[in-house]
Amino acid sequence: MKKPNFQAWLQQPISDDPEVILAGKLEYLRLYLTDAMREIRNKAELTQAQLAEKLGVKQAAVSKLESALKDHELESVLHYLHTLGADLLIAVKQGDDLYQASDNDGVLLVDVPDVVSQKALAANMNLREYVRAAIEKFSSEDNRLRTALVKLLESDESVAVKVRELLITKTTQEIVVYLEKCLSLPEEDRIFAVKNVLAGSVAVAESNRGTSNEINELELLDLAEELLEKLAEILG
Template identity: 80%
Template sequence: MKKPNFQGWLQQKVSDEPEVILAGKLEYLRLYLTDAMREIRNKAGLTQTQLAEKLGVQQAAVSKLESALKEHELESVLHYLYALGADLLIAVKQGNELYQASDNEGSFLVDVPDVVAQKALAAKMSVREYVRVAIEKFSSEDDGLRTALVKLLESDDSVAVKVRERLGSRTIQEIAVKLEKCLSLSEEDRIFAVKNVLAANVAYRESNRGSSDEVDEIELLDLAEELLEKLADILE
């Protein structure tokens, strides 16, 4: 669902009147919220009348809830969404801090796979805490691994020298990122992925036209195997 670009329009029209900007934010929220509500109801295959029957109200009440021109009580919106098997996730942002105000600790403003919730339960942690810790750990490992890869590729190691000969216009950072992705694959797939990363670019091929493709493939596989041995040392 594409958000209405009302906020962008508002910022162009006024930018220094807090009261007007606040009114615009409220209008934007109503537009987006009611658009989402109508879309959810339509996906559920219900008319306004049918949903009204589930809620125990008149059709006019549902129509009012779906109108961006009307005031909306939070309680009424929650009842509407609950009847459709949906929920409202709310967050408050102040500076760089984001405070989620949803009543469900396990609910996020992004989709979280069931397997993550299961791992959090096994670790005796809330989903929110588990995700935060996992992200912090992944970020630190990611930075450390990439730094180690760059250090290896910049070294005087004979394998690193061979790899740099095949860089062409690519930078060591680019190769490090690609090798990092290779390491996330299964062991049997890694060597072919690394070989593809090392594949000679146009300039390299033109300077070696006398060699056959078969020989080049063998050289690439040998170099990929040597490089993987070096990478294995980094992972230990």
């Protein structure tokens, strides 16, 4: 059956109730997205188990990602698609304004703030060149951090061994995702966020002091500090 046009569907007056409209859009997005994900995986001739191995997760995690009945984290979807050599194109429309972004070479920002245009002019670059350079720069920095985290966590360093023992139920990729979130916080909050991850509290957006019944609070903070120092040493 041919899929309905997504943009046309978004314009349909489903209901005057905002909650009903939102629920309808979310349901359609999940159906559309998961259908595309399964199709891409099948074209790659990979089973869920084979893709799970590449992602460093269990097969059940891939099954959940491909289910339209589940909520999806953007990071997990991007990781899934990136592993299959695919991109997720995201567009936000407000009235006549369209904001679209992608790391695909052929698609850049459709509409950008004036400050970006000014910076491109100051750098003696056209807008497309400037945006592409910025995307490559940030992508390179993200990849460098991710590579450093994986290398450290899989090493025989004492701090890595301790982290693996504490988070024995988590895959390396899962730990990396949590730590990346910690490192996106202000520097003064990172140690407490990492401590929460080590304590098993993966809601790292909150950097407040948590408690742990299994390991001393100070020991967790010491390990968090050691981990951050080792990572800083690796990144130079």
